[in-house]
Amino acid sequence: MRKVVLFTGGGSGGHVFPGVAVIEKLRRSDPSLDIRWIGSRSPLEQDIVRRFAIPFLSIPSGKLRRYLSPRNVVDLFKIAAGVVKSLSILSRVKPRLLFSKGGFVSVPPVLAARLLGVPVVSHESDFDPGLATRINSRFSAAICVAYEETRSSFPEALRSRVVVTGNPVRSEIFAGDRAHGRALLGVPDRMPVVLVLGGSQGSQEVNGLAEEAAELLRGSVFVAHQTGRADFRQSHRENYVTADFFADSYPDVLAAADVVVCRSGAGTLWELSALGKPSVLIPLGRASSRGDQLRNADHYRRIGAAVVLEPGRAGAKALVEAIASMLADPERLRSMGQAAASVMRSDASETIADLIRARIGAVHADNSA
Numbered sequence: 057m058r059k060v061v062l063f064t065g066g067g068s069g070g071h072v073f074p075g076v077a078v079i080e081k082l083r084r085s086d087p088s089l090d091i092r093w094i095g096s097r098s099p100l101e102q103d104i105v106r107r108f109a110i111p112f113l114s115i116p117s118g119k120l121r122r123y124l125s126p127r128n129v130v131d132l133f134k135i136a137a138g139v140v141k142s143l144s145i146l147s148r149v150k151p152r153l154l155f156s157k158g159g160f161v162s163v164p165p166v167l168a169a170r171l172l173g174v175p176v177v178s179h180e181s182d183f184d185p186g187l188a189t190r191i192n193s194r195f196s197a198a199i200c201v202a203y204e205e206t207r208s209s210f211p212e213a214l215r216s217r218v219v220v221t222g223n224p225v226r227s228e229i230f231a232g233d234r235a236h237g238r239a240l241l242g243v244p245d246r247m248p249v250v251l252v253l254g255g256s257q258g259s260q261e262v263n264g265l266a267e268e269a270a271e272l273l274r275g276s277v278f279v280a281h282q283t284g285r286a287d288f289r290q291s292h293r294e295n296y297v298t299a300d301f302f303a304d305s306y307p308d309v310l311a312a313a314d315v316v317v318c319r320s321g322a323g324t325l326w327e328l329s330a331l332g333k334p335s336v337l338i339p340l341g342r343a344s345s346r347g348d349q350l351r352n353a354d355h356y357r358r359i360g361a362a363v364v365l366e367p368g369r370a371g372a373k374a375l376v377e378a379i380a381s382m383l384a385d386p387e388r389l390r391s392m393g394q395a396a397a398s399v400m401r402s403d404a405s406e407t408i409a410d411l412i413r414a415r416i417g418a419v420h421a422d423n424s425a
Contacts, residue, residue, distance in 0.1 A: 058090050059416065060149050063110075064165040065157025066095040066117075070323035072104045074181060075157040077224035079110060081409035094145060096161040100285065107303070115141040117161040138164030146172050152416045153177065155408075156196070158189045170195040175415055179408065181223050181322030182348040183355065184209045193217075197415065200408055202322060203355075219411065222404030223326040228307045230330060237312030240305055241297055243278045248383050251313035252281040259319060261367070262338055263287045266317065268372030269379070270296040277379065280309055314389065315382055317375065320353035320364075329399040334361065334392030336378045341367035361396035 063079065065071040072095075079091050093105045096117040105112045115138045118131025142165040146154075154169040156162040156178040169176050179200040180189045193199045193214055200221040201207065207218045243249055250273070252266040263283050270279040270293065278295045288300035302309050310316070313333060318324050320339040328335055337356060339349035356362040363378045382389055 058150075059086070059088060060090045060092070060151040061412065061416065062092055062094055062146070062149070062151040062154045062165065063157065064094040064154060064162045065159045066098065066101045066161040067159035068321070069100070069104055070181070070321040071157050071159040071162075072101060073226055074179065074224040074323055074326075075155065076105070076108050076110070077226040077405040078155065078408045078412070079108070080227055081405045082412060085409065085413065090149075092149065094142065094161075094165045113145055115145070115161070115164060117164070119160050135164055139167050142168035143171065146174060153412060155179070155412060156189075156192050158186060158192070160188050163188050163191055166192040166195055177408075177412060177415060179221070179224075180206060181326075182206075183351045184348060186346065186348065198411060200404075200411070202326070202404075219407075221407045221411075222400065222402050223322055224405040224408060225326050225330045225400075226405075229310065229327050230307075232307030232309075232311030232331065234308075234311040237305070237308035237310070240308055241278065241280050241312060243312065244295070247276075247278045247295070248314040249278045249280060249312050250379055251309060251316045252279060253316065253318035253324060254281065254283045254287060259284065260287060261370075262317070262319060265338070265370060265372050265375050269317075269375045272372060272376045273379065277383070280313070282306075315379055317379070320349040320356070320362075322348075322352055325352055325356060326399065326404075329361075329396045332393035332397035334382060334389050334396060335363070336375065336382075337362045337364045338370050338375075339364065339367050356396070356399075359395045359398065361392055361399070 063075045065075055082089055082091060092111040092113055094113045094115060095101045097114045102112050116134045117138050118134030146168050151174055154165055154174055154176045156166050156176060158180060166176050176196045177198045178189060178192045178196040181202055183203055183206055193210060199218045201218055202223045204220050207215055210218060254263040266281050274295060281298045282302050283298055283300055285300045289298060291298040310331060316328055316333050316335045318335060320337045337353040339353040353364045357364045365374055
């Protein structure tokens, strides 16, 4: 009998890449597993999943909002359609388990799993759970979290199900080569590299600041800038390279970076921690998010791993000053990198994969009894 395991999650690369990291571990330990991904109809999401040779199953998805909006009515119908489609998929493939990485697309598959008696394992990357995870946790046999502090964010009745695992990081991140990354980018000898990550889908604030900063830093720093597909413009400036998405070259480019400028999504922060990279963080503010990035950034600031610029008010001059002061002090850079690396206490991918294998084994034993 096939051992099917379904993964779900999406909305951004930050929801997808950690799931891929767990899949890598599962495939390595048991190549017979039939692993598939349920996601939204976003081309970016599908491209990422398929790049790792994971079959992708799309469903209708609607965004979950905490505020009043006319779009909530339309999205309720999309969510309902997503549940129906998920019921069809799960009934057909008969999975042993569903792993949810969160994001609004994960709710319909989790609800369908609950209705069909399929066990669910959820994972939350941020300090405090988002709305999708809060919903999914009620139907989850295990709730994996990155930080011990996150446990208290769940109702008392659910805390016994919480397992502190950390955030999964895919293996290719650890294989990045600094020299190869510098060669790919065309960095002149002895010139420091600043990597700017505008996100997989783009960030106008970060991208705008990066363009201005690259001009101010010209001649002293090499800037590699991932803009996201929505904001991509080819650069013709010296020592300033732009890409919509670094994709396969990302591990080498990240390894080449001396300083990283980015938002403070949990997935990105743990990749920085994996390589011990100091950073300048420009988190999403409360006007456009639930404040999770502010709390993530504050943690990295408090442990000395990052400089944090206030969202919506950070100017190019402040960004340049932060970068310049860090690069001018090698001891500070080293200390910040060590602080970032201290977050990585365990192999979260392996821990979660072990948990999934145990759950699959338990389900198989129950069905065989």
